[in-house]
Amino acid sequence: xxxxxxxxxxxxxxxxxxxxxxxSEFSNPVMLYSIGKxxxxxxxxxxxxxxxxxxxxxxxxxxxxxxxxxxxxxxxxMAAECGLDLIVHVNEEGVRQGISPFTHGSSLYTDIMKTEGxxxxxDRYKFDAAxxxxxxxxxxxxxxxxxxxxRSANHRWDPKDQxxxxxxxxxxxxxxxxxxxxxxxxxxxxxxxxQYIHLENIPIVPLYYAAVRPVVERDGMxxxxxxxxxxxxxxxxxxxxxxxFRTLGCYPLTAAVxxxxxxxxxxxxxxxxxxxxxxxxxMIDHDSAGSMEKKxxxxxx
Amino acid sequence: xxxxxxxxxxxxxAYLKSHEEKSLLRFITCxxxxxxxxxxxxxxxxxxxxxxxxxxxxxxxxxxKVGTQGGAIDYALLLDGLQAERExxxxxDVAYRYFSTERRKFxxxxxxxxxxxxxNMVTGASTAQVAVILVDARKGLLTQxxxxxxxVSLVGIRHIVLAVNKMxxxxxxxxxxxxxxxxxxxFAASLGFGDIxxxxxxxxxxxxxxxxxxxxPWYTGPTLMNYLESVKIEGEDREKPFRMPVxxxxxxxxxxxxxxxxxxxxxxxxxxxxxxxxxxxxxxxARVVTMDGDLEEATAGQAxxxxxxxxxxxxxxxMLTAIDAPPIHxxxxxxxxxxxxxxxxxxxxxxxxxTATAVTPGRVTTVQYAVxxxxxxxxxxPTLGLNEIGVVRLELDRPISFDTYLQNRDTGSFIxxxxxxxxxxxxxxxxxxxxxxxQKTALTESCPERSVAGSGYSxxxxxxxxxxxxxxxxxxxxxxxxxxxxxxxxxxFIDYLxxxxxxxxxxxxxxxxxxxxxxxxxxxxxxxxxRTAEGVSVLIFKRNTRSGSRTPEDKGTGI
Numbered sequence: 001x002x003x004x005x006x007x008x009x010x011x012x013x014x015x016x017x018x019x020x021x022x023x024s025e026f027s028n029p030v031m032l033y034s035i036g037k038x039x040x041x042x043x044x045x046x047x048x049x050x051x052x053x054x055x056x057x058x059x060x061x062x063x064x065x066x067x068x069x070x071x072x073x074x075x076x077x078m079a080a081e082c083g084l085d086l087i088v089h090v091n092e093e094g095v096r097q098g099i100s101p102f103t104h105g106s107s108l109y110t111d112i113m114k115t116e117g118x119x120x121x122x123d124r125y126k127f128d129a130a131x132x133x134x135x136x137x138x139x140x141x142x143x144x145x146x147x148x149x150x151r152s153a154n155h156r157w158d159p160k161d162q163x164x165x166x167x168x169x170x171x172x173x174x175x176x177x178x179x180x181x182x183x184x185x186x187x188x189x190x191x192x193x194x195q196y197i198h199l200e201n202i203p204i205v206p207l208y209y210a211a212v213r214p215v216v217e218r219d220g221m222x223x224x225x226x227x228x229x230x231x232x233x234x235x236x237x238x239x240x241x242x243x244x245f246r247t248l249g250c251y252p253l254t255a256a257v258x259x260x261x262x263x264x265x266x267x268x269x270x271x272x273x274x275x276x277x278x279x280x281x282x283m284i285d286h287d288s289a290g291s292m293e294k295k296x297x298x299x300x301x
Numbered sequence: 302x303x304x305x306x307x308x309x310x311x312x313x314x315a316y317l318k319s320h321e322e323k324s325l326l327r328f329i330t331c332x333x334x335x336x337x338x339x340x341x342x343x344x345x346x347x348x349x350x351x352x353x354x355x356x357x358x359x360x361x362x363x364x365x366k367v368g369t370q371g372g373a374i375d376y377a378l379l380l381d382g383l384q385a386e387r388e389x390x391x392x393x394d395v396a397y398r399y400f401s402t403e404r405r406k407f408x409x410x411x412x413x414x415x416x417x418x419x420x421n422m423v424t425g426a427s428t429a430q431v432a433v434i435l436v437d438a439r440k441g442l443l444t445q446x447x448x449x450x451x452x453v454s455l456v457g458i459r460h461i462v463l464a465v466n467k468m469x470x471x472x473x474x475x476x477x478x479x480x481x482x483x484x485x486x487x488f489a490a491s492l493g494f495g496d497i498x499x500x501x502x503x504x505x506x507x508x509x510x511x512x513x514x515x516x517x518p519w520y521t522g523p524t525l526m527n528y529l530e531s532v533k534i535e536g537e538d539r540e541k542p543f544r545m546p547v548x549x550x551x552x553x554x555x556x557x558x559x560x561x562x563x564x565x566x567x568x569x570x571x572x573x574x575x576x577x578x579x580x581x582x583x584x585x586x587a588r589v590v591t592m593d594g595d596l597e598e599a600t601a602g603q604a605x606x607x608x609x610x611x612x613x614x615x616x617x618x619x620m621l622t623a624i625d626a627p628p629i630h631x632x633x634x635x636x637x638x639x640x641x642x643x644x645x646x647x648x649x650x651x652x653x654x655x656t657a658t659a660v661t662p663g664r665v666t667t668v669q670y671a672v673x674x675x676x677x678x679x680x681x682x683p684t685l686g687l688n689e690i691g692v693v694r695l696e697l698d699r700p701i702s703f704d705t706y707l708q709n710r711d712t713g714s715f716i717x718x719x720x721x722x723x724x725x726x727x728x729x730x731x732x733x734x735x736x737x738x739x740q741k742t743a744l745t746e747s748c749p750e751r752s753v754a755g756s757g758y759s760x761x762x763x764x765x766x767x768x769x770x771x772x773x774x775x776x777x778x779x780x781x782x783x784x785x786x787x788x789x790x791x792x793x794f795i796d797y798l799x800x801x802x803x804x805x806x807x808x809x810x811x812x813x814x815x816x817x818x819x820x821x822x823x824x825x826x827x828x829x830x831x832r833t834a835e836g837v838s839v840l841i842f843k844r845n846t847r848s849g850s851r852t853p854e855d856k857g858t859g860i
Contacts, residue, residue: 004536005602007325007406016604017563020549024617025766027796049561051592051606053553136397143396162394163725164420164641166427167714168563169655173723176792187408189399191320198317269313 008196012045015184017168018147019049019131022182023056025172026129029182030087032118033059033079035071036248037204038133040078041193042185044202046131047082058085060121060130064113065090066101066250068226074205087125091117101252102230110253119155122179129172129180137189147186153177194268208267210244210259221255246271319403326529329410329425329458331449332435337466341435341504342398342411345526348511349400395425404530418445419452419674419688420641423728426456427714430534433462433525438471438501441481442488448674450489455637455690455730457710459495460532464525469503473516498532500525538601542626543567543575544704544712546657547619551606559590559606560615565657565711566704567623568600569607577613578620578628578702584611618659620702620712628712631734632700638665638693640685642719642726646693648684651761652726653718656701657711662720662763663697685727692732698762706730720763720789760784764820765791773802780809780836786816795824795843803842810836817841 005013022029031046033039046055059079063072079086091099094112101109122130136142146162148170163171174180185193197204215222216236223230225238230252232238243256244267261267308316332338398409410425412418426432432453436446453461463485471477482499489497500509501517502525508514511526523531544565551559569575569586576583589596590606599605607621615621622628640646646665654663670679671691685691706713717727760782762768769775775797779786798804806817817839821828829840 004324004534005600006321007323007401008321010325010602013563013602013604017548020561020604024549027793048592049604050551052557052559052590053551137399143398144394164395164424164728165725166424166716166728168657168711169714169716171655171716171718171723171725173653173718175723187397187399189401189406191401192406195317195320199321265313265317268317269309272309272316 008192008199011185011188011192012048012196014168014187015042015045016049018170018182018184019046019055021170021172022129022131023050026180028125028127029057029129029131030060030122030125030127031055031057031131032133033061033075033086034133034248035061035067035075035205036133037193037197037208038135038185038188040202040204041188041196042131042133043078043082044200045184054083057131058087060087060089060125060127062114062117062121063088063090064109064117064250065095066113066229066252068205068207068224068248068251068254070207071205071248074203078203087121089117089121089124091120100229101250106253109250113250122155127179128174129182131182131184133185134183135188135190135193136183136186145183145186147183148172149181149183150174151179151181155179157181190271191268194264194271198264198268205248207245207248209263210242210261212240212242213256214238215241215243215256222258223254224251224256226251320401323401323404323406324534325406325408326431326532326534327408327410327429328431328433328529329412329422329429329453330433330435331412331422331453332445332464332466336435336437337504338435339411341433341464341466341502341510341525342409344504344507344510345407345409346398346400348507348526349402395421402526402530407529418448419639419690422449422452423456423639423641426453426458427710427728429456429458431460431462431529431532432458433464435464435466436481436485438465438467438474438477438481442484444675446485447488447677450492451672451674451677454492454494455639457706457730460534461489461494461497462525462528463497463499464502465499466502466504468501468508468517469506473501473508473514475517475519478520498522498528500528536601538566538709539568541566541601541709542623543569543573543621544623544628544709545569545605545607545621546712547615547617547621550616557608558612559608560621561604561606562621563604563711564599564601566601566709568598569605570598571595574624575607575609575621576624576627577615578622578630579700580614580619582613583624584609584613586610618701620658622702628702628704629731629734630700630702632697633666633694633734634697634703634731635669635692635694635733636715636729636731637706638685638691638717639728640687640689640691640726641728642724643687644719644726645686646684646727651720651763653720653763653765654695654697654701654715654729655718656703656715658703659701660718660766661697661699661701662761663695665693666696667694669693693729695729703731705733761787761789763789763791764794765789766793766797769794769797769802769804774805774840775802776805776807778807779813780807782809782813786813788816788820790820790824798824798826798841798843801843803840806839806841807833808837808839813837814839 050056061075091113099109099112134142136145146165149157150163151157172180214225216225216232216238218236222243241258242260244259244261245254245256248254259270261270330338330342396411398411400407410429412421412425434446434449436442463482465478465481478501486497500522501520502509504510508516509524511524513524544567545562546565547560548562551561571586571588573586574583575586587608587610589599590608620628648665648668651662651664654661668682668684669692671682671685671689672679674690704712713731715729716725717729719726768777808814814837821841826841827844831838
């Protein structure tokens with residue numbers, strides 16, 4: 001092997017180093033598992049990092065109760081296959097108040113079911129480090145995010161007071177109650193993630209592949225009718241179209257794209273030839289200028 | 302990239318195959334907003350098709366609203382991530398950008414040219430292999446050009462692009478370009494760069510960015526993109542003696558004991574002999590374990606799990622090294638220190654020193670001199686403040702294994718962490734192991750107020766994960782400490798005891814016992830006392846813990 005390491009080999013090594021550093025230096029880490037492709041890659045890297053042992057931390061899924069049903073099935077299957085404990089947390093307070101993306105708007109809904117739910121879970125289990133699958137290339141405010149991102153005891157992120165991060169030396173020191181969010185695939189791009197999934201044969205939720213699914217066109221986006229909680233507005237009809245999802249989240253907030261891509265290479269082909277970035281399918285980024293940055297300061301991943 | 306789109310359309314599998322072989326290049330751009338740095342990066346992203354239509358729409362809207370190009374597309378806005386800085390029109394931190402071509406994936410560290418320049422630039426440069434130093438063709442070399450070049454050389458970058466930008470504003474004048482290039486080569490001669498490539502550019506107009514420009518027929522060198530795609534990044538690290546800081550010991554069961562880490566230098570095969578740097582014990586590599594099967598070879602840059610042929614004591618903090626070329630193992634490194642915090646360095650105060658292998662309490666005993674980053678002159682200073690750089694001597698609580706930074710960026714670097722605020726306050730690069738000098742003398746020189754006070758300068762001992770090793774019993778040796786002691790107890794230390802582990806303190810004399818008893822009192826710990834040949838040993842533990850590793854005689858006699 002007298003060749004240089006490829007970019008994916010280098011990214012993989014960096015991610016594995018980060019995963020091991022957290023396990024070495026924190027007493028109660030957790031992996032936030034969002035079930036999407038980035039989580040799939042992160043989980044795969046964790047398995048590699050600790051092989052032959054299973055990853056020594058549980059998975060945490062903050063369930064908004066509005067995820068695609070196929071995501072939930074996939075989540076349970078993966079946790080079982082990897083031999084990991086799965087913690088599912090639902091913001092019961094939000095459920096009691098009947099918070100729904102249809103009636104409360106994406107901003108309030110996300111705040112209560114995702115951000116608040118996440119904080120509740122982190123507080124309840126007293127996790128001192130939480131892995132997340134965010135990438136710096138996803139969104140402008142993420143470009144300056146550290147790999148080890150410090151959070152105050154009330155989970156706030158202060159973009160003006162981040163620890164400088166040099167070489168491979170991560171400052172993991174925290175005081176009681178404080179925590180660190182760790183992003184092992186910070187330096188991966190969307191293409192890297194897809195290529196790696198292809199190369200390593202990593203299982204992903206079938207929703208990424210095109211299939212005929214029931215959708216409704218709403219505000220210029222195709223929303224899949226995943227269960228009977230979605231009420232049609234006047235003039236809306238359910239259509240059956242060959243669609244897939246470039247990004248996965250809560251079904252009422254995640255737009256489908258029309259597609260015939262049924263294999264991984266076809267998905268990558270489509271991604272490379274497309275002219276819109278992946279986050280466009282996510283409504284929460286459109287709420288207001290700098291919306292992701294605001295959410296992050298408040299504790300959103 | 303046009304033919305790439307064709308390949309993607311016609312043969313995606315061939316495209317994927319070709320992209321599996323891509324290498325990775327990390328570079329940093331140095332210059333101020335005025336040099337057109339953001340425009341240059343924005344242009345690279347733009348031209349490598351990393352800008353999507355929705356991003357373009359928001360770029361167009363932003364250009365009209367806050368752009369500086371009179372409503373035309375302001376590429377710089379692609380980069381300004383955070384709202385606060387967008388409003389102020391400055392970038393205030395290090396941001397990372399990504400783009401790729403058919404040959405390479407690129408990670409760009411983008412740092413501001415003015416405020417906090419030293420801290421941010423050193424941070425961005427620490428992982429970079431190439432530096433692109435921007436110069437305004439109208440202005441030539443400025444003080445900041447020298448400053449940037451010095452910092453880049455300090456951090457060990459060997460490949461330099463001198464990007465002479467805004468050539469359109471000097472009518473693409475060859476003489477002007479050549480004069481700047483000559484000036485720079487002369488200035489940089491002492492900085493020890495491997496190579497310097499000067500390129501005449503207009504980032505705004507795209508001249509010599511991707512394609513050779515018709516405006517510079519006299520220039521025959523590479524375009525910026527050509528250079529970035531083809532610059533040879535040395536695989537030298539794999540030829541060096543083997544180094545692997547042990548990051549994690551993987552023990553899923555009694556039959557498997559794997560040592561995990563990223564190889565910092567060298568190449569390893571099953572059967573190769575290795576030495577544990579601290580203990581000097583040796584063994585041979587049994588297996589190089591991965592989830593995809595054992596490897597016959599692993600090399601610098603890879604994250605691996607090694608098993609050894611013999612049961613020797615190795616834990617996080619140790620370094621596995623080549624048998625014939627061990628690293629430095631010492632308590633007194635001399636190093637370049639870049640101070641990164643508002644609160645200045647306090648010589649004599651204990652900080653946590655985090656290296657590739659371990660976290661060790663330590664202090665700066667002397668500041669030999671500071672370097673003026675603008676003139677490169679040395680000056681005598683009592684301490685270092687924010688963004689100041691100096692050469693210092695450190696005293697660590699215990700010896701650690703390291704290389705000089707020149708030899709290895711991974712095993713020759715460290716950060717200093719403030720024990721109370723947990724802030725990262727400095728970055729260090731090891732120059733050598735300093736000659737040993739009497740510790741008291743050093744402290745007196747650098748810390749006069751303490752020695753004047755006279756009565757009882759006490760030695761603070763940090764009890765944290767850094768002082769613990771492995772499962773079962775950890776040993777903390779205080780027989781070499783002659784000052785009165787004080788403990789700083791981290792919660793992780795108590796956690797360790799609560800898990801049923803025990804810590805054995807070796808004491809020099811009875812007078813140290815009081816502090817230890819105080820520790821036990823404050824944290825409701827029990828202990829067992831023994832008189833030994835060297836002095837006293839005290840075993841500290843937590844009663845009624847859940848671990849089964851405790852033995853019946855652990856009743857704790859107390860005092």
